[in-house]
Each structure stands twice: as C-alpha cells, then as structure tokens.
Amino acid sequence: MIxxxxxxxxxxxxxxxxxxxxxxxxxxxxxxxxGKTNLLEAVYVGCTSRSHRAQKDRELINFDSDEAHIKLNLxxxxxxxxxxxxxxxxxxxxxxxxxxxxxxxxxxxxxACVVFFSPEDLSIIKNGPGxxxxxxxxxxxxxxxxxxxxxxxxxRIINQKNNLLRSFEMEESFRExxxxxxxxxxxxGSSIIKKxxxxxxxxxxxxKDRHKDITSGKEELSITYEENxxxxxxxxxxKKNEEREIRQRVCLYGPHRDDIKFELCGFDLRHYxxxxxxxxxxxxxxxxxxxxxxxxxxxxxxxxxxxxxSELDRSRQEMLLNSxxxxxxxxxxxxxxxxxxxxxxxxxxxRIVNGKITGEN
Numbered sequence: 001m002i003x004x005x006x007x008x009x010x011x012x013x014x015x016x017x018x019x020x021x022x023x024x025x026x027x028x029x030x031x032x033x034x035g036k037t038n039l040l041e042a043v044y045v046g047c048t049s050r051s052h053r054a055q056k057d058r059e060l061i062n063f064d065s066d067e068a069h070i071k072l073n074l075x076x077x078x079x080x081x082x083x084x085x086x087x088x089x090x091x092x093x094x095x096x097x098x099x100x101x102x103x104x105x106x107x108x109x110x111x112a113c114v115v116f117f118s119p120e121d122l123s124i125i126k127n128g129p130g131x132x133x134x135x136x137x138x139x140x141x142x143x144x145x146x147x148x149x150x151x152x153x154x155x156r157i158i159n160q161k162n163n164l165l166r167s168f169e170m171e172e173s174f175r176e177x178x179x180x181x182x183x184x185x186x187x188x189g190s191s192i193i194k195k196x197x198x199x200x201x202x203x204x205x206x207x208k209d210r211h212k213d214i215t216s217g218k219e220e221l222s223i224t225y226e227e228n229x230x231x232x233x234x235x236x237x238x239k240k241n242e243e244r245e246i247r248q249r250v251c252l253y254g255p256h257r258d259d260i261k262f263e264l265c266g267f268d269l270r271h272y273x274x275x276x277x278x279x280x281x282x283x284x285x286x287x288x289x290x291x292x293x294x295x296x297x298x299x300x301x302x303x304x305x306x307x308x309x310s311e312l313d314r315s316r317q318e319m320l321l322n323s324x325x326x327x328x329x330x331x332x333x334x335x336x337x338x339x340x341x342x343x344x345x346x347x348x349x350x351r352i353v354n355g356k357i358t359g360e361n
Contacts, residue, residue, distance in 0.1 A: 001113055001299045002328050003043065004080075005073040010065035011087075012038035013355040024347035025329045028357070029336055035355045036332035040116070040304045043330065046070040046083050047112035047302070048142065049095060049105035058089045074112055076299055081111055106148045109141050113293050113301035117286045119311045124285070125270055125278045129259035136196050136260070139289060143296050147195050154188040157181055158251055165249045182238040185254055190231035192255045200225035200260060202295070206288040214284055214319050221264050221281055228257040276313075283316055287323050303329040310334070 008017040013035045028036050045051050045060065054060055061068045070085040086094040095102050102108065124131050141148045161181040168174065204223045211221035229237050237253055238245075245252050262269040262281055269281055293301045303324055309317050310333065321344050336349070350357045 001074060001076045001302055003072055003302055004075055005071075006039075006043065006046075007069075007071040008039075008042055009069040010062040011042050011060060011068040011070060012062065014038065014042070015062065015355060017355070017357065019350075019357055019359075021328070021330065022347040023328050025324065025331065025345070027336070027346040027349045028330065028332045028352050029334065029349070030352040031334065034352045036352050037306050038355075039352065039357075040306050040330060040332060042070055043072070043302070043304060044114055044116050045087075046072040046085055047108075047114045048138070049085070049093070049108050052116055052118070057087050057093055060087050061089055072112070076111070083108065083111070106141075106145065106152065109148050110143070110145055113142050113297050113299060114304060115286065115290050115293060115301045116304045116306070117308050118306040119308060121286060122279045122282045122308075122311055124282050125262050125273070126275075129257075132260040133256070133258060135285075136199060139293065140195060140199055143293065144195065147192065150188045150191045150195075154185065154192060154255070157184045157188065158254065158256055161185065161251050162249075165245060165251065168246060168249060178242070179239075182235060182242075185251075186235035186238065189229075189254045190234050193227055193229075193231040193234075193258070196255065196258065197225050197227075199292075203285075203288055203292055206291050207284050210288045210291075211281065211284040214280055214316070219264055219277070219280075221262065221269075221284060223285075224261045224263070226259040226261050228255065229253045279312070280316065283312070283320060287320070290323075290327060300327050303327045305329065305331040307332050307334070 002023045003021055005020050006017070008014040010016075028039060030036055041051055041053065041060075051060060066089050068087040070083070070087070072083045074081040074083065082096075082098050084096040084099075088094070093105070095105060095108060097108065097111065124135060137151060141151065161178070164174070164177055164181065200223060207221055207223060211219060234254075241253060262273075264273055264277060264281065267273075269278060273281070290301060290303060293299075305320075308320070309331070312320065331346075348359065350359055
C-alpha cells in the first residue's frame with residue numbers, strides 16, 4: 001500500500017497542508033513541538049479513524065477552529081482509494097470512502113494498513129497487559145472486519161454487564177439479564193480469543209527468527225497468548241464464577257483480561273529482562289508485525305516511525321533502518337545526524353517548522 005497524497009485542514013497545528021510523500025522513505029525533521037508527531041497522527045487517524053494518543057476527537061482540532069479535515073489518497077493492489085474525514089468538536093466524525101459516506105468507522109478497516117512505532121512502544125513489554133491487548137486489537141481490527149464487529153459488540157456488552165453488576169438487586173429479573181449478557185459474551189468473546197490465538201501463534205513464528213537476527217543468534221525469544229478463559233468453556237466458566245462476580249460487582253473473566261507473555265531463553269522477559277533486552281524484544285515485535293501484516297493482507301503496510309531512532313543504540317538503529325527498504329516509511333526525528341552517520345538513504349527529506357513542511361534535497 002502507498003499513500004500518494006495527504007491533505008490537512010485545521011488538524012492540530014496544521015492550518016492547511018497539501019503534500020505528496022515519496023513511495024519510499026520520507027524523513028521529517030525539526031525541533032520539538034513543530035508538528036512532526038501531529039503529521040504521523042493525522043495519517044494514522046485517516047487510516048484507522050482513531051488516534052494513538054488522543055482520547056477525544058476534539059483534541060485533534062486546531063484551537064481556533066470547530067472542525068478539522070483529513071484527506072488521504074491511497075494506492076492498494078493497483079486500486080486507488082480516497083478517504084475523507086471530517087472531525088467535529090461536539091459531534092461524531094464524518095467519513096467518506098471514494099466520495100460515499102460510510103455509516104460506521106469500522107467500515108474503514110481493511111482499506112489501509114499502517115504500523116505505528118513510537119518510543120512508548122519500546123515499553124510495551126514492561127507496561128501493563130492493557131498495552132499488549134491494544135497492540136493485538138489494533139492490528140486485528142485492520143486485518144479482519146469480523147474481528148472488529150466482535151470486539152465492538154463484546155466491549156458494549158461488558159459495559160452493560162458491569163453496570164448491571166454495580167446496580168445489583170436480588171431479583172429474578174437480575175439473574176435473567178445476567179444470563180443473557182453471559183451468553184452474548186461467550187459468543188463474541190470466544191471468537192475474539194480464537195482469532196487472537198491464531199494471530200499470536202503466527203507472530204511467534206516470525207519473531208523467533210527476527211530476534212535471532214537482531215541478537216546474532218545469542219538470544220531466543222518466544223511469545224504466547226495468555227487466555228483468561230478458554231473459549232471452549234467460556235459460558236460454563238462464567239456461570240461457575242457468577243457469585244464471585246456478583247460479590248465484586250465487576251466482570252472478571254473474558255478476553256478483556258488477556259495478555260501476551262514474552263519469554264527470553266526460557267525466562268519471563270517482563271520480570272527478569274534488562275531494559276536493553278526488553279527494548280530489543282519490542283523492536284523484534286514491531287518488525288515481525290510488518291511481516292505478518294503483509295502475509296495476512298497481501299500488501300506491505302505503511303510504516304510510521306515517530307522519533308524512535310533517538311531511543312535506540314547504533315546496532316538497533318541499523319537493524320531497523322535496513323528492514324524498511326521495501327516499505328513506504330515516514331520517519332520523524334529532531335536532526336539528521338543519526339541517519340547521516342548510518343549512511344542511510346532517504347528518498348525525500350522534509351523540514352517541519354510550526355506546522356509548515358518544506359522539501360529538501
């Protein structure tokens with residue numbers, strides 16, 4: 001997949017922007033707080049309908065405006081797509097695909113595939129399980145529309161069930177409604193778990209080889225999906241633990257409590273690995289993610305690297321830069337020294353100053 005053009009209006013600090021990235025490697029450099037991360041965020045929002053950092057849409061809109069616009073022109077499997085997104089302060093965003101409005105943002109998934117890599121991702125292993133669940137969900141939602149539907153439905157029912165548990169009253173209608181929610185959770189939750197199982201299993205096969213390459217064969221990394229509940233026994237386990245959930249007034253079982261375990265040479269990397277080992281494993285994870293997205297979708301994803309190079313040592317920088325030669329990539333950095341020192345070839349270099357982009361040779 002290739003992003004052919006990006007147009008922004010009143011998005012963050014971009015009052016108006018129109019430019020054409022190269023199909024290869026694009027470097028965006030400049031001082032802090034000039035709009036480098038905002039640009040990558042706009043691409044990610046345009047492709048997925050959600051931000052990797054903003055909680056609410058209004059945070060994406062320029063302070064002096066009431067709405068923002070994103071327009072992306074993409075080329076995928078030799079087919080052109082245009083995504084238009086209208087972000088509003090007090091209403092849900094409007095999205096059009098090739099000029100036709102779509103009813104739900106989830107209909108956008110599958111059109112574009114992007115992999116976002118930020119300094120925060122280097123902490124994905126030592127952070128809480130919520131980070132690793134978001135990693136799985138963000139990729140699977142881009143690759144599988146049915147997974148997106150199941151996840152949205154599951155999250156809605158979890159909220160409804162938790163509200164019911166918090167307002168617990170010992171009445172027959174309470175038990176009946178609880179059973180209805182449990183049946184629905186078992187249906188959607190089992191599907192989510194099975195697809196996560198398959199995703200992590202395929203990712204594990206890739207990450208083993210990738211990590212051996214990075215560490216020159218000195219370390220062996222493996223990942224496993226840790227299920228909070230088995231999909232085959234989902235409903236039975238919910239009924240067996242019903243009284244416990246009623247006492248604690250919260251839903252305790254399901255894929256909303258799952259995790260990924262990282263093992264390095266047989267030990268738990270989260271608890272016993274050094275910071276350097278954790279960062280190397282996170283880099284292996286992201287590089288494997290690119291390969292898996294290509295394998296499952298048949299297209300190379302667009303890679304967004306937000307100031308990651310400054311967080312990596314020289315050898316890890318070289319491994320990352322050498323792995324992206326055939327991927328359209330957008331890299332942000334404060335300076336070009338690391339790239340020059342590594343003799344890294346960039347197809348286009350842009351300087352960003354106060355929300356304005358200028359091209360350089």
